[in-house]
């Protein structure tokens with residue numbers, strides 16, 4: 334028998350974690366997600382602790398360091414099932430988790446000792462800081478400066494659109510150390526967001542996705558000790574780009590999760606409500622619309638899982654991740670809108686999740702590289718993967 338689309342090679346323990354994530358989302362996130370959105374409120378801190386208590390804050394962190402030590406595939410499935418209830422909350426929780434994973438891969442023993450237990454317990458919350466008010470796609474043009482001083486660095490500049498920025502404690506900040514050096518001059522640092530000189534200059538009010546708690550942060554002569562450098566100039570940007578392949582696949586999985594949720598709701602509704610003497614689902618026009626959503630969702634999942642499997646095997650997933658994210662983000666916009674249409678006017682009510690999921694589909698098209706940037710990346714890789722001379726290139 335052909336495997337089901339969600340039959341990823343997970344161990345029994347990983348499958349249990351996926352089911353635990355489904356329960357966590359239903360019990361902790363679902364009851365509050367609409368309230369966070371209506372109140373324009375970032376995900377509350379106690380949710381980070383409950384997430385940590387349930388074992389999700391260190392999915393990829395090795396067990397000997399206090400994490401779950403599960404595969405990237407498991408992490409992707411956990412994100413997908415949690416996003417059914419709220420993309421924004423899943424994204425916020427995962428961004429903090431990503432710092433814990435990064436710390437294990439790249440941190441010094443001293444950094445692990447100081448930050449890892451507190452990240453894993455949900456005591457501190459974190460995020461990456463690359464984007465600036467002047468732009469996000471062209472990250473190497475960043476203007477935040479790190480100037481070498483005795484015993485450390487002085488940071489000056491601004492970061493924009495920082496996930497959890499409304500309340501986070503720790504930022505993995507990227508800053509330029511040498512004017513005009515581009516990617517080669519960028520270093521990364523752990524920055525305590527309660528340090529002198531750090532201001533939360535603006536918490537954004539968005540049309541949706543409030544749980545992400547995005548904010549603008551200003552750094553005015555902030556001292557960071559040498560011990561808090563994460564990656565030196567020359568390697569920081571390269572490492573960020575390596576990590577972004579996994580992040581893109583992860584966002585694709587979350588986009589798939591919201592579409593599956595909307596489709597289930599729309600199918601149930603259209604199977605009960607009648608119009609012109611028949612169930613909505615018996616009207617071909619509507620049935621075909623939802624059929625297309627189901628087909629696109631299946632295609633998107635296959636792209637996403639393909640990318641996730643390449644990442645897990647340590648293979649080059651740059652093309653696969655960009656294809657998965659670009660397709661999933663666009664599919665989610667079409668899919669959520671089609672499901673919402675099937676609900677009639679009820680889909681607009683704010684006790685229904687469609688509005689939140691529609692905003693989330695838009696967000697999926699921006700974070701970790703916009704859809705245009707994914708297409709650009711795919712385009713640049715066309716000769717390598719599709720040119721007639723590609724095999725000759727591989728031999729040489």
Ligand SMILES: Cc1cc2nc3c(=O)[nH]c(=O)nc-3n(C[C@H](O)[C@H](O)[C@H](O)COP(=O)(O)OP(=O)(O)OC[C@H]3O[C@@H](n4cnc5c(N)ncnc54)[C@H](O)[C@@H]3O)c2cc1C
Nearest residue numbers: 460461462463464468469470494495496699700701703705
């Ligand atoms: C909810 C949310 C959370 C986020 N969290 C974080 C975070 O935690 N940390 C962080 O560092 N950043 C974060 N971001 C920022 C995100 O990464 C940026 O929004 C993204 O990189 C795009 O940058 P920008 O918004 O400045 O758009 P710009 O780069 O100004 O682009 C504007 C438009 O021009 C297009 N464009 C740009 N260059 C090209 C090109 N070469 N070819 C074709 N089109 C192009 C873009 O695709 C886009 O449509 C977050 C964003 C959102 C919405």
